[in-house]
Amino acid sequence: MATNKNSSKMSLTYKILAKNLLKGELKAGNEIAVRVNQTLTQDSTGTMAYLQLNAMNVDKVATEVSVAYVDHNMLQSSFENADDHEFIKTSAAKHNIIFSKPGNGICHRLHLERFGKPGKILIGSDSHTPTGGGLGMLAIGAGGLDVAIGMARGLYYLKVPKVYNIELRGKLQPWVSAKDVILYVLKELTVKGGVGYVMEYTGEGIKSLSVEDRATITNMGAELGATTSIFPSDEYTKTFLEKQSRGEDFVELLPDEDAFYDDKLIVNLNELVPLAAFPHSPDNVHEIPKEKLKVDQIAIGSCTNSSYSDFMKLAAILDGKRVHPDVSLVLSPGSSNIMKMISENNALAKFIAAGARLLEAACGPCIGMGQAPKTNGISLRTFNRNFKGRCGTMSAGVYLVSTETAAASALTGYLTDPRELGEEIIIQEPEKFETSDNYFIFPNVDENEAKKEREAVEIIMGPNIQPFPIGEELKDTFTKKVILKTKDNITTDDICPSNAALLPFRSNIPKLSEHCFETIIPDFKERAEKNNGGIVVGGENYGQGSSREHAALLPLYLGIKAVIAKSFARIHKANLINSGIIPLEFENVEDYNKIDEYDELQLSDIKNSLKNGTFIIKNITKNIEFPAKFNGSERELKILKFGGYLKFATSDEFLN
């Protein structure tokens, strides 16, 4: 439903975009460039982003704040993770980037606590960067190369999103929490419902939500497929920043009254009940079932629900009680400061007395790095994703729940509605949060000294840090074989598998390329090598899933020049272009059926065809022709001509 179509009054989203607009017109669907005020990276995507930043030869970042977090690969079961950490640390020191040491906590929680500012634009090489929207900032997840260019040049290109207004009415009832709000929105709109939108929250109901609650909601806006989600910056934001000893960072930011929104959803908080996302999708949301579902493992933490108040609620519920004998309860607080606070106020002692297991302040089980459930196990998690196998056990069933539901279930041993616990618990927030920055390494504040220090830094690249592939300048004609033809809905996981065994190789494209497309065919690499690269033909929604740019870099490394598909997932298409691989769509989808693997295809007059958006492709093997289209902006066309975004971003054409 569109709201107030004729209104020129602005949403908060458009106000922030307008304030930071560098190029283009602020109209839904247009490509614009905006100023990037802040960036964040985490280690699994960060290694590639820093390889790219280092290749751009800039002295220091062009942003106000850039932070390199290490939170994903912490197992260090061999040298690779530690090598990655050292590479990131020295790359950060080389470019005036704040480094967050392993053990400091999860990037999004830490960024919210220590650096996020209302009204700023943050881009991060992690899909849950929108967590910062809880503070009234426009916080967007992006590919690593986009973040590297954001750091080097201080700008970011995006399509102007539409804005979806989520109006919260009423007040959350006892034992119902922010997690239930976002689970409800996911139930209503599904995992595709936010595509092309920023979700903007308004209404009197936001007054029953702290910044931490709001951040839980914006965090999981990523599961809606949204560009990002945002709350206004109001007196609650002010209180949060003051408690973080950052009161000076507060500005009030609200949408105009009667602001224009493209769509609207009303959520009545009074009627909301505890919910759970059943396996294997965050939008498979149901009320807590009456039948008893026995639980084997409960994990509380992740960037979604690892705040101080999450752990204090848990402490109040577990106080003097015991975790059910059949349940393994694992806890990973969001930051070292939260860890310190719960150790000082005795909450930690309550967890230990109740029989919980304490993990590091890191992503841990959320990314399948440890704590995989048993075969066919049932795991309740306060996390944001429950895709099959993500927890490390293919046969396990993961249910996404609130901290209250997880805590109640830890006591009973089955999925339990927390309202059964009886009287509501009220958590007293401290006057001040712990704000120690001892786990951060900051650049020198004296610029003269800082410059000397940057120059002296030697970037340390252990054997796991390998050069990344760079595309070639566009040729006007090429002939290549189709070395793979896929079905519909190929995911980035199919192209670049993601599991605990391969995660340490995100900085090692040659090693990772051995696994490219291995879930579809075991010998893709051999085919590519034998045929000197080639073309991939895909079905609908090619490249859906995560924003992982490795799904474009591996094919690039193996010599893939073009992907011709029925349709593409948006971010993957952008990643292909950024790498210098041409993404083309069939003009007539039935032409897909006329191509077989190993057919030889010829693309000619490429530069003109890209400009006009239409190609005539010759199938030399079958002696037929078929039309295909290129749908991209002028900037994307230039990227392809240069052979990738990195080359374009370092060209005179980009800089002038």
Ligand code: F3S
């Ligand atoms: Fe980490 Fe999981 Fe969040 S991997 S960044 S805790 S989604």
